[in-house]
Amino acid sequence: MIFSSILFLIVFLPAVLLLYFLVPDKVKNIILLVFSLFFYAWGEPVYIVLMLFSISFNFVIGLEMEQRQGNAAMRKKSLILAIVVNLLILGFFKYSGFLVGNVNALLHVNIPFHELALPIGISFYTFQAMSYVIDVYYDRIGVQHSYLKFALYISMFPQLIAGPIVRYIDIEGQLDHRTITWTSFGSGCAVFIKGLSKKVLLANNIGLLYNTIQPTLGAKTSIVTAWLCIISYTFQIYFDFSGYSDMAIGLGRMFGFDFPENFHFPYQAKSITDFWRRWHMSLSGWFREYVYIPLGGNRVHWARHIVNLLVVWSLTGLWHGASWNFLLWGMYYGILLIFEKYVLGSIYYGIPKVLQTMYSIFFVMIGWVLFSSTNLGDISVFLRSLFGFHNNGFFDGTAAYLLKTNLVLLIACIVCSREQMAKWFRRLQGRKPVAALALHTVLLILCIAFLLFDTYNPFLYFRF
């Protein structure tokens, strides 16, 4: 199930809220777990077995490490087993097709392979489970003795399928005790509505512009049209992903959980390094904590540091999907970060802020070109259209029409990706609470209308 669906909004959410607040405190975790499993099973009735296995396995590893307290060698064995098994599961379901395909192509062999559907959320919950076992190993957290609470941590529906990747350390205490007031509940609702609006009103609609242009990209696409294409994708992916994170954070807050912030106005970044402190923070934080720092971080020889960065960023790229373009996209960022650290250095911070922002957003957009297409040929066509290497014109009627009919939406996207907009929202709440309430209600109504329109499906008798 996804949050941005009518079923979730008018059936699932009211039902889980009603039961959650009716039952006594002791039962609240059970209600959340049952609904979370139902939420997952709705789209994946089979793969729920896999998730339950992952929960049980990592739970037992935690207990085992506790028993082996004082025996460092045995504890390390548990940790290695846990990491190997978690990565094997992820690898089998997510990367085996990619691997077999490349082996077949390279060695000219033909290993038969049956492509499996990717279990929803597997990349997210596997990383959460690994954060638990690694932190237990380093004694950063206590071992969870309640299977119920551990299962709830892994499968909690707000962050289950698209993050944020919540580290166990962040919600350890909240699994035992949570306080919910009308104020905290209401602030969760407001965040949820903002997230839903980002996804439904902005991402989905600007995504239509991308979907209109993308299939027509080619030698005849004018430069402005090509840029409209990548600009629309840039906004689509941001509002889609950050909207989903906001919905997760808002829902979490309704149930008394405090999830970490996942996006902090990334398109206002002043450098690529800054961008990655603002984009999908829970993922980059995870890689920093569990890969980059264990590899030695930046406190190593510069050559080793460069290798570390490239390893971390290749893995980050591959985490997004099993395909060469994601690896390329990750390496691209690794190289940019190395460039900023070792070439630009401190001189960079002397140039005007406007130029810093423009430089950052430019390279982020080129990054999205690599990200948006799994086919290397398409990437090349896209890049050539953007920079006029096709001798394509600069501007044409198509560009004018698309620009004109999407102008309001594009402006809305620009405005809503700025920090000023969030500040304006906060100020409105502080000054005119009723107006703020009305605004959120209008947004919710529009979201429902837009979601319903997706199911508008007229039967057209004159076309068979």
Next chain:
Amino acid sequence: MRPNYSNKHKGLGKRNTKKFMRMMGMFFVVILIVLFVARIIKKDSEYSAMENRVLQGKAELTVDSVMNGQYESQTETYISDQFPLRNAWIRVKTSADILMGKREENGVFLGKSGFLLEDFENADDKKENEKMDALTTFASEHPDMKQYFLLAPTAVNVLDEKLPAFADAGEENAYMDQVFSKTQSAGITNIDLRETFEKADKESLYYKTDHHWTTAGAYLAFQNSCSALGITANYPYEPYLISNTFNGSLASKSGMRTTKKENIYAYLPDDTCPESLVVYPEEDDAKRNSFYHMDKLEEKDKYTIFFGGNHSLMKIETPTEDNKKILVLKDSYANCFLPFLAPYYRHIIVVDPRYYDGNLQTLIDEEQVQEILYLYSANTFSLDTSLAGILSQG
């Protein structure tokens, strides 16, 4: 710059923020309850006139349907199909789009003067060549048969100045040129209405919410086909209003202008015109002495007043002096055109290739057809996939 709050104002801001959050929480719960209760009170509807389809009912809960995902997807459709005031929500969305400057929905443009205009689509080359080859081969195999080709321009072509600025609505004109040049070299007599339509009162020729031409458009088309068909128009016509509540297919397709109501006229001749009989072979040779199915006034698609919609085969019989027989291969544009043609042929055999599964050659032989008229709108003809098959059956 933001105004600098004094401490007093800051305290107020904090209290207001808390007030907002409390109200938001309560209001959110109220909204959920209202929607939930509205859903329970509302009875399931079976049919949506606006979307012209049966709505999803409750899904059947079985182990199989759950495991293969059918139960889940049907339930999601059920919940959204049966959403309280569904059509009103749809209108909220399309109105919001129009406010935002959007002028296109599902391949339909919202043009000036309230015209909905459907974009022109080209079929892929292979299908296109198959169709045109079948047409020219058929012509060369029937050299003794007079053949006419009426390809009607659609609103997006004739009323292109109504399109939103810079809209890319396809290349219907170029397509029509290309088709006409092929039919001409195959020896078929073309009937090209574009010049006439451009000079006429253009807005009266097409419905604003439907993809068809109006009866006025069809009448003008008929008047301009007479010389090509070799007939002399004898009868004066008067328009009669038969519906003023027509909301057409383009409104349905786009969700825009779904409350607009239009007029449908029937053009009726004077008493001197011989009356025709229409035979519907697919309904056990049911016979009617009118072209107009007034019972269709009750339905959403009121354009089906003409002959009751599309039929695989119809025969129109008129007691004329000479014994002319013509075969019409057509789409729904012909439905309001045929009444004008009827008084000049003793037999008109009307075949809609999209539904006809008989053998065309056998039909031609049996009925001893002397002439053929192709009558299509450019857009349907471009996307047609049934003509090639029926023409090359041999």
